Amino acid sequence: EVQLVESGGGLIQPGESLRLSCAASGFTVTSNYMSWVRQAPGKGLEWVSIFYRGENTYYAESVQGRFTISRDISKNTVFLQMNSLRVEDTAMYYCARGGYSGGDSPLPLSWGQGTLVTVSS
């Protein structure tokens, strides 16, 4: 059974850093596209970042240069390092598994339960 478990969220001040984790089971994170998607309180879904084919990574303009997606194959875990956090980064952050990175669609097939990040002074 595919499972995604996010952790690492919390209350943090503007300008500080936070690292989110997404522990995967039931599949290998290198076999599938892996994305982070966020949802601000009362708002819609916003794509943040993706591990594309191989080591290629992409980011939304709103987080480019501040956020970094990475993975630890030995732990089957994907991370999102978030630096220079802003109030507007406050959101529930979801980890999502896409199709097989060999040629399937990168869009999410399954989602974790999310981890809440609150940026406030």
Added chain:
Amino acid sequence: QSVLTQPPSASGTPGQRVTISCSGKDSNIGSNYVFWYQQLPGTAPKLLISRNDQRPSGVPDRFSGSKSGASASLAISGLRSEDEADYYCASWDDSLSGHVLFGGGTKLTVL
């Protein structure tokens, strides 16, 4: 403002058929699959339709998806109270470097 355009709200009575539209461009919906997600209050999104019209195992056949050109639609027939949720369309965009696009979401109310 989302690149994929959805109506902010939709409604229907139990048993009715409701459709939700999703409009994009040639570079996204026009040349890539559309996925649909259902998000019940307080929960994570759940895949409802993949590859334009494919229902994952466990999704009732009351839900159906279609795509024509740069637009897509989600239809829900035999509307039930438990269908009250937010619905999002999504697609990949070829003109943006590695971008997944989501629609703004449609809040479905069952009257």
